[in-house]
Amino acid sequence: MLIKQAADIPASEITPESVYLKRRELMRGAGLFAASSLVPSALLASSELAPLSAREASSSMAAQGFYTNEDKTPFEDVARYNNFYEFGTDKSDPARYAQELTVDPWSVQVEGEVARPGTYSLDDLLKGLDLEERVYRLRCVEAWSMVIPWIGVPLHRLLSRLEPTSKAKYVEFTTLYRPAEMRGQRSRFSTIDWPYVEGLRLDEAMNPLTLMATGLYGRELPKQNGAPFRLVVPWKYGFKSIKSIVKIRLSEQQPRTTWQDLAPQEYGFFANVNPEVDHPRWSQKYERRLPSGLFSPNRIKTQMFNGYADQVAHLYKGMNLRRHY
Numbered sequence: 674m675l676i677k678q679a680a681d682i683p684a685s686e687i688t689p690e691s692v693y694l695k696r697r698e699l700m701r702g703a704g705l706f707a708a709s710s711l712v713p714s715a716l717l718a719s720s721e722l723a724p725l726s727a728r729e730a731s732s733s734m735a736a737q738g739f740y741t742n743e744d745k746t747p748f749e750d751v752a753r754y755n756n757f758y759e760f761g762t763d764k765s766d767p768a769r770y771a772q773e774l775t776v777d778p779w780s781v782q783v784e785g786e787v788a789r790p791g792t793y794s795l796d797d798l799l800k801g802l803d804l805e806e807r808v809y810r811l812r813c814v815e816a817w818s819m820v821i822p823w824i825g826v827p828l829h830r831l832l833s834r835l836e837p838t839s840k841a842k843y844v845e846f847t848t849l850y851r852p853a854e855m856r857g858q859r860s861r862f863s864t865i866d867w868p869y870v871e872g873l874r875l876d877e878a879m880n881p882l883t884l885m886a887t888g889l890y891g892r893e894l895p896k897q898n899g900a901p902f903r904l905v906v907p908w909k910y911g912f913k914s915i916k917s918i919v920k921i922r923l924s925e926q927q928p929r930t931t932w933q934d935l936a937p938q939e940y941g942f943f944a945n946v947n948p949e950v951d952h953p954r955w956s957q958k959y960e961r962r963l964p965s966g967l968f969s970p971n972r973i974k975t976q977m978f979n980g981y982a983d984q985v986a987h988l989y990k991g992m993n994l995r996r997h998y
């Protein structure tokens with residue numbers, strides 16, 4: 674039994690990651706977090722919840738694509754190098770300006786082809802669903818990447834509870850529109866038609882890898898990373914992983930998405946990570962894994978479906994991925 678008491682973690686481990694990493698190593702065997710808190714100390718103290726050894730659990734998690742043992746990108750980079758155009762276009766803008774956003778209370782409108790439409794408080798929407806940890810690669814279309822330990826709820830669990838009708842073929846997600854608190858939305862220079870919208874085919878949304886994240890690194894989601902509720906689709910370019918979601922709509926028709934509207938020849942609806950299909954203005958064969966610097970560029974080969982082919986390639990069988998980029 675590998676679960677240790679919280680007291681075993683030396684007080685000297687004061688940085689968030691080192692505390693985090695040790696706790697996660699111990700907790701991974703448990704697989705799940707209690708629904709209501711991100712780092713429940715009760716779980717650390719429990720012996721009943723760890724039927725597998727940490728090693729057994731992590732290899733089964735890895736086989737499902739839920740976990741990678743690649744070096745995690747430090748919290749500081751995950752939370753300071755961001756794309757969140759609602760707060761500006763510079764990578765440092767979201768960390769600086771997202772603090773102006775109010776995320777509590779938060780409600781999510783559910784509409785379209787579902788048996789249980791309505792406006793739900795985030796708490797009600799997620800009530801009773803277990804939070805899970807997923808350590809995923811995130812590959813931005815701009816050719817940088819990170820490895821991030823997310824906490825969240827698999828989207829298929831949430832959708833099943835909302836009961837899509839037989840007509841539902843797509844899921845559309847919309848980000849909050851609140852120019853008073855999102856300075857990028859009130860910028861005269863913005864070319865985006867707000868709010869930011871993204872979408873998935875229903876089978877992509879129901880894939881076990883697709884996560885609705887509410888936290889990362891064992892803590893609440895930083896605002897710059899899309900608090901309080903964002904999508905994470907690890908086999909697709911990062912722009913599909915829409916942040917700060919206030920609306921989920923199930924539909925029969927494929928939704929129009931922000932980047933497709935803006936530059937359809939550059940950003941497709943599918944946006945699957947694919948080293949064989951270059952962006953019209955740059956190659957997608959390699960990526961810069963963060964942290965990286967001038968003297969340690971950390972350039973690595975990009976993998977098909979960002980390394981999740983075993984889990985998702987079947988979704989695209991028979992499709993021409995050059996055409997459906």
Ligand code: MTE
Pocket residue numbers: 751754755756757758759811812813814848869897898899910911912913914915916917
């Ligand atoms: N969601 C919204 N609403 N607005 C954005 O500008 N940027 C996307 C995606 N989700 C974006 C968004 C892009 S391009 C990327 S790469 C990821 O968020 C970055 O997520 P991160 O900042 O948490 O790493």
